[in-house]
Amino acid sequence: MTENDQQAQPPATITAAINRLDEIIGTLPKRMDQCATFTRRNLHLVAVSTVSDMAKAAGVAPSVYMRFCQVFGFGGYSDMQALFREQYTSFRPDYEERLATLRSDQDHSSGQLLADFAEAGQKSLISLGNxxxxxxxxxxxxxxxxxxxxxxxxxxxxxxxxxxxxxxxxxxxxxxxxxxxxxxxxxxxxxxxxxxxxxxxxxxxxxxxxxxxxxxxxxxxxxxxxxxxxxxxxxxxxxxxxxxxxxxxxxxxxxxxxxxxxxxxxxxxxxxxxxx
Amino acid sequence: MTENDQQAQPPATITAAINRLDEIIGTLPKRMDQCATFTRRNLHLVAVSTVSDMAKAAGVAPSVYMRFCQVFGFGGYSDMQALFREQYTSFRPDYEERLATLRSDQDHSSGQLLADFAEAGQKSLISLGNxxxxxxxxxxxxxxxxxxxxxxxxxxxxxxxxxxxxxxxxxxxxxxxxxxxxxxxxxxxxxxxxxxxxxxxxxxxxxxxxxxxxxxxxxxxxxxxxxxxxxxxxxxxxxxxxxxxxxxxxxxxxxxxxxxxxxxxxxxxxxxxxxx
DNA sequence: CCAAAAATGGAACAAAAATTCCATATGGGA
DNA sequence: TCCCATATGGAATTTTTGTTCCATTTTTGG
Known part of the structure; x- marks a missing residue:
């Protein structure tokens, strides 16, 4: 209400998150700043780590990292992680739909082609090892x-x-x-x-x-x-x-x-x- | 002891995992095979999904997916996930160390170096998916x-x-x-x-x-x-x-x-x- | 230098996830 | 067809993880 409420709405995209991180780094208390700096430099870890992992890696207590997520605008760590996990799954057809694709095996138009080439590449690399x-x-x-x-x-x-x-x-x-x-x-x-x-x-x-x-x-x-x-x-x-x-x-x-x-x-x- | 025990030791590398998947696909019961096939085509999802997510996406019950992980050679889903999460974290800590290893170590002059590059290639191709x-x-x-x-x-x-x-x-x-x-x-x-x-x-x-x-x-x-x-x-x-x-x-x-x-x-x- | 405010870390608690168990269903041989 | 072995899905259990609370420490402003 005063004027300096911590941002109420969370970043909606990774880009927005990065921007916001760059904004707040330097304006936070020591430990929180560690969280922000570490996160900024290790964005890719968020999707695959637990709070404790991140906190430990950043050198702070889990509760501090937790509060950092909230200052950041998220409800909690889970919310923040969801944003980073989204990119791995969001652009893809729905799971159910993929399953159908997997059955019919005929679809060559979209990401299936890329997946097919990736699969061929993987097999090539296995053969190489063997x-x-x-x-x-x-x-x-x-x-x-x-x-x-x-x-x-x-x-x-x-x-x-x-x-x-x-x-x-x-x-x-x-x-x-x-x-x-x-x-x-x-x-x-x-x-x-x-x-x-x-x-x-x-x-x-x-x-x-x-x-x-x-x-x-x-x-x-x-x-x-x-x-x-x-x-x-x-x-x-x-x-x-x-x-x-x-x-x-x-x-x-x-x-x-x-x-x-x-x-x-x-x-x-x-x-x-x-x-x- | 008979002869056809399900593989006791889990794959230690992504390459080994892919290889083993390709081996067992087709030899498993219906639902388990769904797990294997879906996983083979969506390797990139393992690192960021829960068992329930994967099970639902593959069209099976979580307990089935669980058992699939065990047949696969892992203790459970967590173990399997750990292997796939490794690629996001492994190169973080000791990049220096690896470089030093490359200089000093002699035995990689065998197939180790080739295997390392092949492994990096596999990881690149999995990342490509997401x-x-x-x-x-x-x-x-x-x-x-x-x-x-x-x-x-x-x-x-x-x-x-x-x-x-x-x-x-x-x-x-x-x-x-x-x-x-x-x-x-x-x-x-x-x-x-x-x-x-x-x-x-x-x-x-x-x-x-x-x-x-x-x-x-x-x-x-x-x-x-x-x-x-x-x-x-x-x-x-x-x-x-x-x-x-x-x-x-x-x-x-x-x-x-x-x-x-x-x-x-x-x-x-x-x-x-x-x-x- | 003191007091008030803010920040911090650990421990307690709640939620969610992984894992196991078991009753039911399914399929293959006698 | 019936029985037995195996597979399956859902529910119960356990473990892990996320989240909150509070006592202690640190910082800030007077």
Whole structure:
């Protein structure tokens, strides 16, 4: 009634909550401010934590955190948590409706598609863990780490894989050359016997990639391969070829396993390189 | 003792849990199978739901869902939930520690590193289920499908994402231009008001990407964004900006969620385009 | 430096959730 | 068809969590 009542209505959205937090931080008593600051920095924890968890993490008593929720405008912790949990569930069709979807299995229009791709990605990552790639992975990392320059080549679907690896290796201070064929320059002369190449190609295999890899091998470089099939021509001349199995949705293969593998490979390579 | 005891030890990782789910689906009694199937498709809900929520959503009694958790190998729902909540909290406390581990530890040179990255990928894909608002995805797909040309731009880490999307869209017969700055040509004149652009940039944001996107917006094109932070400058002028949360291992963020999202987005865009 | 007001932390209490139990239903072999 | 093993759903129980209360401490203004 006076004028400075603690905000009566609670924030209706996460954005509003963040704004309000930024407003009140600094204006609160010590312990309450700890609550506000901690919460501001760990918004993602609210949805999955209990009051005691939050209070303990913020370094205050549960009752203080409780009161903080009220000053914040909520009825209590449960109300505040509800807001943060909402985002995980609200935009989705109702539970019952989802169940129907789950049965009919025909709906491809909305989030089902995204969920399907996510599922395919998950399966790819499981296969990756189960596959025997580990031995080979070490060998390839070893080989790449000893190279003067690491040459990366991959076309079409494989290009995202090699370009990501080029980015990682550059950040890890490993001399890298990403072959792109810009201006139809093939850069074969760049490859020397002290170098190593990683060629990535998935079925149906890119003739250009195979050719370039073969030429690199002929020039004396160590060639490694990454593919999704035992029939890959790289097996004919590559020192070591890794095979990843990607799952697919309606003909669209994911890249999750390949990217995860090459990320690990990049880090391993950089580590081995520093170790020598 | 006989031979077919229900698995005694619970899955220790998300990957193991998904794997085990895929194994047992189909082998369980009707209601239990509903639990398994629903959970498999809604992994992201476990962390923020109660048993009753999950049971109701799966269309079974809470006690059945409870028993499902036990057959699954967990002591109860709480245990299972703990595994899924871990991902929200685990990376908080000792990020430093993990980095140190990465440097010192030798035995991760085996498959541990790969397993860690795979695990991070799984978590990213689960988060994808709740971090991206479904209607945002639809809006972007809608916008891209109506464009004369789809312009894609992304630098550094984001480049793999846009180059993959360019590959997909091309195969789906959607006119696409991937901006690459080869020869320092910026191609601004290519962008017309009938076009749409998808700009991808992750923190710390690429100034070039932001600039090009802003210029495209000024030229009248519809600009959409994909990023990993609410602070992304794209929010200032983009029509719609999607946010994905990627998990990381020792500072290396995965790209799984982003790639999965853009794959779904590509397919959706192509579908909508054909529908008109 | 003192008194009043505000803030704090712990313990008590209430609400909600997880978990178990048991009576009933269901399905598969004799 | 009947019986037995197994599955199921709802209600009872236990545990955990949210919330409030109050004595003690700290801060603020005179």
């Amino acid at each position: 596959s025997v790639a580990n031995d080979g992975l070490i060998k390839v990392a070893e080989g790449l780490s000893q190279a003067r320059i690491v040459h990366l080549i991959g076309a079409r679907r494989a290009f995202a894989v090699v370009s990501n690896m080029a980015y990682l290796l550059e950040n890890l201070d490993v001399p890298t050359h990403l072959h792109t064929h810009v201006g139809h320059l093939s850069n074969h002369h760049l490859v020397s016997p002290e170098d190593a190449m990683l060629a990535v190609t998935f079925a149906p295999f890119s003739q250009t990639t195979i050719n370039d890899a073969r030429i690199a091998a002929e020039r004396g470089a160590t060639v490694f391969g990454l593919t999704d099939s035992e029939k890959c021509p790289l097996f004919e001349f590559a020192t070591e070829t890794l095979v990843v199995r990607e799952h697919e949705v309606a003909g669209f293969r994911s890249l999750n396993a390949s990217l995860t593998l090459t990320t690990a490979l990049s880090v391993l390579t950089a580590e081995k390189r520093k170790a020598t | 971090s991206v608002a479904n209607d945002g995805l639809i809006k972007v797909a809608e916008g891209l499908s109506q464009a004369r040309i789809v312009h894609l731009i992304g630098a550094r880490r984001a480049f793999a994402v846009v180059s993959n999307m360019a590959y997909l869209l091309e195969n789906l017969d959607v006119p696409t231009h991937l901006h690459t700055h080869v020869g320092h040509l910026s191609n601004h004149h290519l962008v017309s008001p009938e076009d749409a652009m998808l700009a991808v940039t992750f923190a710390p944001f690429s100034q070039t990407t932001i600039n090009d996107a802003r210029i495209a917006a000024e030229r009248g094109a519809t600009v959409f964004g994909l990023t990993d932070s609410e602070k992304c400058p794209l929010f200032e002028f983009a029509t719609e900006t999607l946010v994905v949360r990627e998990h990381e291992v020792a500072g290396f963020r995965s790209l799984n969620a982003s790639l999965t999202l853009t794959t779904a987005l590509s397919v959706l865009t192509a579908e909508k385009r054909k529908a008109t």
